[in-house]
Amino acid sequence: MSDFSLSDLETIVAERAKASPEESWTAKLVAHGQQKAAKKLGEEAVETVIAAIRNDRQNLVDESADLLYHLMVVLKIADIPLQDVLDELARRTSQSGLQEKANRRDP
Numbered sequence: 800m801s802d803f804s805l806s807d808l809e810t811i812v813a814e815r816a817k818a819s820p821e822e823s824w825t826a827k828l829v830a831h832g833q834q835k836a837a838k839k840l841g842e843e844a845v846e847t848v849i850a851a852i853r854n855d856r857q858n859l860v861d862e863s864a865d866l867l868y869h870l871m872v873v874l875k876i877a878d879i880p881l882q883d884v885l886d887e888l889a890r891r892t893s894q895s896g897l898q899e900k901a902n903r904r905d906p
């Protein structure tokens with residue numbers, strides 16, 4: 800088992816975003832802009848859903864990796880640090896998901 804973390808992936812994405820689009824998929828996505836990157840994220844999300852429904856364990860691992868990678872690229876383009884997402888998750892640990900849903904004020 801590796802000790803690779805999402806934080807390591809964030810560092811790699813930030814570094815590769817500066818490379819030439821001819822030599823890096825990350826740089827290519829960043830050069831195309833948020834619309835293309837978000838579209839790829841959506842495709843990977845759908846592929847992850849399909850793998851989950853099919854109960855295809857290996858494919859679910861592979862598609863989840865694609866999904867997390869493309870999420871990191873979308874966050875990079877939006878200039879949102881991973882820590883902001885982790886802070887939001889940490890904030891949510893103070894109550895259960897069901898509690899949060901019940902307390903939600905719909906517009």
Ligand SMILES: N=c1c2ncn([C@@H]3O[C@H](COP(=O)(O)OP(=O)(O)OP(=O)(O)O)[C@@H](O)[C@H]3O)c2ncn1[C@@H]1O[C@H](COP(=O)(O)O)[C@@H](O)[C@H]1O
Nearest residue numbers: 811812815816818822823824825826839842864865868869
């Ligand atoms: N984790 C990933 C990662 N996961 C998926 N992908 C790429 O995401 C792309 C999307 O896969 P698809 O099959 O959907 O692509 P496609 O069909 O060719 O896409 P289209 O051109 O049709 O839109 C593929 O080119 C994958 O190689 C990734 N590319 C990069 N990384 C990480 O980023 C690092 C830097 O990569 P480069 O930026 O390419 O140097 C790598 O060392 C990895 O750590």
